[in-house]
Amino acid sequence: HTADAQRTDLMTITRFVLTQQSNHPESRGDFSILLSHIVLGCKFVCSAVSKAGLAKLIGLAGETNVQGEEQKKLDVLSNDVFIKALVSSGRTCILVSEEDEEATFVEPSKRGKYCVVFDPLDGSSNIDCGVSIGTIFGIYLVEEDQEPTIEDVLQPGKHMLAAGYCMYGSSCTLVLSTGTGVNGFTLDPSLGEFILTHPDIKIPKKGKIYSVNEGNAKNWDGPTTKYVEKCKFPKDGSSPKSLRYIGSMVADVHRTLLYGGIFLYPADKKSPNGKLRVLYEVFPMSFLMEQAGGQAFTGKQRALDLVPKKLHERSPIFLGSYDDVEEIKALYASEEK
Numbered sequence: 001h002t003a004d005a006q007r008t009d010l011m012t013i014t015r016f017v018l019t020q021q022s023n024h025p026e027s028r029g030d031f032s033i034l035l036s037h038i039v040l041g042c043k044f045v046c047s048a049v050s051k052a053g054l055a056k057l058i059g060l061a062g063e064t065n066v067q068g069e070e071q072k073k074l075d076v077l078s079n080d081v082f083i084k085a086l087v088s089s090g091r092t093c094i095l096v097s098e099e100d101e102e103a104t105f106v107e108p109s110k111r112g113k114y115c116v117v118f119d120p121l122d123g124s125s126n127i128d129c130g131v132s133i134g135t136i137f138g139i140y141l142v143e144e145d146q147e148p149t150i151e152d153v154l155q156p157g158k159h160m161l162a163a164g165y166c167m168y169g170s171s172c173t174l175v176l177s178t179g180t181g182v183n184g185f186t187l188d189p190s191l192g193e194f195i196l197t198h199p200d201i202k203i204p205k206k207g208k209i210y211s212v213n214e215g216n217a218k219n220w221d222g223p224t225t226k227y228v229e230k231c232k233f234p235k236d237g238s239s240p241k242s243l244r245y246i247g248s249m250v251a252d253v254h255r256t257l258l259y260g261g262i263f264l265y266p267a268d269k270k271s272p273n274g275k276l277r278v279l280y281e282v283f284p285m286s287f288l289m290e291q292a293g294g295q296a297f298t299g300k301q302r303a304l305d306l307v308p309k310k311l312h313e314r315s316p317i318f319l320g321s322y323d324d325v326e327e328i329k330a331l332y333a334s335e336e337k
């Protein structure tokens with residue numbers, strides 16, 4: 001009976017969020033409508049990315065087609081789709097995308113109470129070699145009564161209502177938190193629905209993997225250098241950690257969330273604020289890590305406490321298993337003294 005119940009009791013992401021929204025009796029379904037438009041964008045990008053390989057053969061995205069027209073690169077195409085889907089949801093007022101220098105202010109007739117910050121296709125440089133890439137997003141609530149301004153977006157990550165990513169890899173997996181834990185959904189292409197496959201994800205308290213671009217080692221600061229040294233040559237007789245670095249944040253963070261360990265994109269002499277963007281890379285991934293029982297640190301403070309001053313501001317980030325991040329926090333704290 002149980003097996004049959006699982007097969008017929010399809011927990012789609014839409015149904016899941018509706019059940020979670022019952023914790024917010026005041027909600028009028030606005031969030032569910034917003035999310036359904038984000039999900040639509042993810043389904044489109046999943047389909048376009050899976051065809052990207054084929055594009056080389058038949059001249060689709062990123063190539064010049066038979067008419068010699070330059071097809072839109074996948075990341076530009078993805079951005080267009082998300083902007084249009086979010087505006088048409090009628091539930092957003094400000095959109096911030098990695099692809100657009102300026103924020104998009106939604107026209108008053110279509111305005112809603114949410115601000116969405118997103119990277120439509122993070123890691124897109126990896127498309128041609130088939131490495132997993134993804135969409136990353138975060139959602140803020142914006143006071144509706146006054147004209148929206150950039151200040152409404154420059155909020156600390158701890159004010160986010162929800163965050164998530166969709167990874168386009170061997171399968172299409174959407175990981176989401178609305179502030180009460182983390183859940184993973186996998187796209188069933190035969191249904192065109194995201195089905196709950198990873199309920200209540202919790203990151204292991206400590207992991208055996210560290211994930212960093214070792215090619216930047218000569219430019220790291222003291223605490224990062226000491227921490228990575230400790231991963232490779234532990235002094236307490238424990239075995240060294242394994243290094244896994246894909247170079248696509250969604251893939252590296254997804255592995256860290258499921259297997260445990262730590263993901264680092266530190267500051268270095270060339271990039272004093274690291275490389276990853278605060279609003280739509282650092283904040284959403286930090287939000288998810290905390291919701292899954294892990295933590296996220298910038299080298300100076302809890303990542304979600306950071307108050308961004310610019311839309312595309314960068315920050316160093318150390319996120320993952322609680323105990324692993326605690327270790328690097330101690331090294332930065334002792335350096336302060």
Ligand code: P6P
Binds near residue numbers: 122247250252275
């Ligand atoms: P590096 C991809 O370009 C990206 O923005 C993230 O997805 C990834 O974590 C990072 O940059 C990789 O950067 O400098 O190690 O190649």
